[in-house]
Amino acid sequence: KIQTKAAFINQIMSGTNTMRESEGEGMELTAAEVTAIASGNPMVKEKFALEKDIDRLFSQKIQFYKDRKGNLARKARNTNDAENARRRAALLEREIPNRADISGDKFKMTINGKTFTEREKAGAKLISDYIALNPSVPVNIGNVGGLTIRALPMHYLSIGDVASLSVEINLQSAIGTIARIENAINGMEAAVEKLTANADRLDQENRELDELVKKDFEKQDELDQKSARYAEIMRELAPSANESADVTDSIE
Numbered sequence: 635k636i637q638t639k640a641a642f643i644n645q646i647m648s649g650t651n652t653m654r655e656s657e658g659e660g661m662e663l664t665a666a667e668v669t670a671i672a673s674g675n676p677m678v679k680e681k682f683a684l685e686k687d688i689d690r691l692f693s694q695k696i697q698f699y700k701d702r703k704g705n706l707a708r709k710a711r712n713t714n715d716a717e718n719a720r721r722r723a724a725l726l727e728r729e730i731p732n733r734a735d736i737s738g739d740k741f742k743m744t745i746n747g748k749t750f751t752e753r754e755k756a757g758a759k760l761i762s763d764y765i766a767l768n769p770s771v772p773v774n775i776g777n778v779g780g781l782t783i784r785a786l787p788m789h790y791l792s793i794g795d796v797a798s799l800s801v802e803i804n805l806q807s808a809i810g811t812i813a814r815i816e817n818a819i820n821g822m823e824a825a826v827e828k829l830t831a832n833a834d835r836l837d838q839e840n841r842e843l844d845e846l847v848k849k850d851f852e853k854q855d856e857l858d859q860k861s862a863r864y865a866e867i868m869r870e871l872a873p874s875a876n877e878s879a880d881v882t883d884s885i886e
Contacts, residue, residue, distance in 0.1 A: 677867050684864040691857040698851045709843045716836040722797070723829040726822045729797035733819055734780040743812075745776040745783075757808025764789075764803060779819055793818055 736742060742749060743756040746763055750756035760783075763775060769785040772792060776783040784792040786800075793799040799818040804810035851857075 675871075677870060681864065681867050681871065684860050684867065687860050688857065688864060691853055691860065694853060695851050695857065702847050705843045705847050709840050709847075712836040712840050712843075716833040716840075719829040719833040719836070723826045723833070725797040726826045726829070729781070729794050729799075730822050730826075732780055732795060733822070736779040736816065736819070743776060743778040743783075753812040754808050757810075757812040760791075760811060761803060761805055761808060764791075765805070778815060781819065783815075791815070797822070 734740075734742075739751075741753055741756075742751055743760075744750070745756065745759045748759065750759065760776070764785050767773060767775070767785055770787055772784045772786055774782060775785045778793065781794045781799075782792075784798075786792055789803045789805065791801045791803060793801055793815060799822070801811075801814050801818050804814065
């Protein structure tokens with residue numbers, strides 16, 4: 635609308651107006667603007683240039699505050715995620731001393747009171763008992779490496795008494811299921827390191843977000859200056875009561 639209005643004014647001032655009346659509809663030229671256009675007043679062109687600049691700056695300011703709001707929300711999520719990561723790491727660290735070595739020939743698993751030292755047989759029993767149980771709530775079904783095994787809904791197991799390692803059952807593979815359990819148990823130290831590193835990364839990101847949200851809109855001075863100049867021009871272009879009446883009479 636601003637560009638159309640500016641083009642319309644430029645054509646009137648240059649005497650080359652080829653725009654249809656309908657194209658100028660909705661531009662709402664004031665009586666003072668009509669007078670200024672007819673006189674070739676350069677303040678009119680400056681007025682519309684300022685309108686365009688002020689609109690642009692206001693749009694940037696709105697986006698600036700939207701970004702600030704988003705950064706504050708992101709910081710809150712980061713804080714929550716970092717706390718959860720550290721809490722999870724602490725639980726794993728407490729679980730590690732409870733873990734027995736089940737590597738190689740030391741493997742031992744008890745399922746519903748029956749103890750196995752062979753991985754494939756243990757996995758087969760685990761899968762068959764899980765299918766028969768089809769749990770809708772957590773149910774204790776055994777022990778491995780000193781850690782409790784609980785059957786969970788949706789083909790998952792919980793391993794441990796403190797940290798509760800989550801393991802998905804591979805219903806098509808007894809060995810595959812046992813391998814997942816062993817990987818989870820043996821990977822607790824690595825999980826602690828990963829969780830701690832992630833919490834540290836989130837803390838660093840929050841420090842950077844703190845610096846961003848402290849900043850003010852960097853173009854505020856430019857917006858204030860242009861707004862002040864725009865107000866000054868509008869006062870200059872504002873018609874007196876007599877001028878407004880004269881312009882209206884001439885149009886009629």
